[in-house]
Amino acid sequence: MAQNDLQMDDGVWLYCNNSAVRRAARQLGQLYDEAMGKTGLKGTQFSLMTQIVRSQEPTVKALADAMVMDLSALGHTLKPLIRDGLVELIPDPKDRRAKRVKLTPEGVARQKEMLGLWQEAQDRFDKSFGLERAQELRQTLAFLSSPEFAESFRRAEENDA
Amino acid sequence: MAQNDLQMDDGVWLYCNNSAVRRAARQLGQLYDEAMGKTGLKGTQFSLMTQIVRSQEPTVKALADAMVMDLSALGHTLKPLIRDGLVELIPDPKDRRAKRVKLTPEGVARQKEMLGLWQEAQDRFDKSFGLERAQELRQTLAFLSSPEFAESFRRAEENDA
DNA sequence: TGATTTTAGTGGTATATGCCACTATATGTG
DNA sequence: CACATATAGTGGCATATACCACTAAAATCA
Numbered sequence A, B: 001m002a003q004n005d006l007q008m009d010d011g012v013w014l015y016c017n018n019s020a021v022r023r024a025a026r027q028l029g030q031l032y033d034e035a036m037g038k039t040g041l042k043g044t045q046f047s048l049m050t051q052i053v054r055s056q057e058p059t060v061k062a063l064a065d066a067m068v069m070d071l072s073a074l075g076h077t078l079k080p081l082i083r084d085g086l087v088e089l090i091p092d093p094k095d096r097r098a099k100r101v102k103l104t105p106e107g108v109a110r111q112k113e114m115l116g117l118w119q120e121a122q123d124r125f126d127k128s129f130g131l132e133r134a135q136e137l138r139q140t141l142a143f144l145s146s147p148e149f150a151e152s153f154r155r156a157e158e159n160d161a
Numbered sequence C: 001t002g003a004t005t006t007t008a009g010t011g012g013t014a015t016a017t018g019c020c021a022c023t024a025t026a027t028g029t030g
Numbered sequence D: 001c002a003c004a005t006a007t008a009g010t011g012g013c014a015t016a017t018a019c020c021a022c023t024a025a026a027a028t029c030a
Helices: A017-039 A043-054 A060-067 A071-083 A105-129 A131-145 A147-155 B017-039 B043-054 B060-067 B071-083 B105-129 B131-145 B147-155
Strands: A087-091 A099-103 B087-091 B099-103
Touching: A017 A043, A017 A105, A017 B017, A017 B043, A017 B105, A017 B131, A017 B147, A043 A060, A043 A071, A043 A099, A043 A105, A043 B017, A060 A071, A060 A099, A071 A087, A099 A105, A105 A131, A105 B017, A105 B147, A131 A147, A131 B017, A131 B131, A147 B017, A147 B105, B017 B043, B017 B105, B043 B060, B043 B071, B043 B099, B043 B105, B060 B071, B060 B099, B071 B087, B099 B105, B105 B131, B131 B147
Parallel strands: none
Antiparallel strands: A087 A099, B087 B099
16 A cells, blocks of 8 residues: 555655655755855855865866766856856866866865854754764765666666566 | 765765755756656656646645745746646635646646656666665655754754764 | 867756745734 | 735746757877
8 A cells, every 4th residue: 555655645746756856955955055054155066165175176077977967067057156266167288178176265265164064064964864864865875876876777677567 | 984084985075965965866867857858848847747736736835835845946947837838827716816736738648648757767766776775765855855854954953062 | 190089168048946025915913 | 994914926036957069179090
């Protein structure tokens, strides 16, 4: 019976993995943005800047791969940050097609400033959700984000019956 | 040591729950959109239309709540579907502020058409990820999407130390 | 080396999504 | 009933994100 109810009691259709992830993403987005609030930057921007810091001056392409994001989507997403002087693109001398993404000093400062706020949000998440469960969840989500999973999904036979 | 590595081996920063969910959402979005491809509609639109079908002519507000989506965001998201004649808004006679969301006959047809494609994607997901794991995951994500979790997150004390 | 193919970015266009300001309508209060 | 407040939607603006077409530059191959 449990597998049959495509409709849940509260009337929300919970059966689609894609939809479920997006709903959760919307909620977390609001929660984390709230936590970042005063800084004028969004949670997504913090994550992006943090990934930039951790990668050693990645190319736009490498950064897009790390973020599991479309190359051109990343380009668009970077624009506001570049406009506001937090990020800069530096042509790679070895490969003149490529550009390296880097935080400006201002960007570094802002990222550090946000780190504390992020940590608070993270702590509240762990407290509400459970630390171990959170670690497990992130691992699961990382798997869903991996090229291996995408590969596996695309290869999967549709031989239902 | 495990708690200390904010940077993973492959250089992707995996510590942020928010970022992890979004990465997964991007990947699943691509996978499900791919599956919907030929229909000209996105996975998000399918999910939205399906939720509309399952709710009994919900108001825009009720639908927004079900989708864990901002009211105005939902309004924007509905526009292309209304423009293309798949969805219509019908003023509620009892409460003249409210509007009821409904699929047009064309919308119903398209939703049914997509249902098969969605099921294939769903099956491939289950096969790649594991059926039980998938059910568990959806439950977890539903919890993260719940007002209870949001409440709990917002209330959580930031007394780290 | 010259032609072909692949890779990196950019710009256009479209959907997804949020916040804020504003309008209309309903609700509650004195 | 008149006024204050709360609720439902809309429209503007901004970011998030994708696909496609196009340019430039590197890599491959004949």
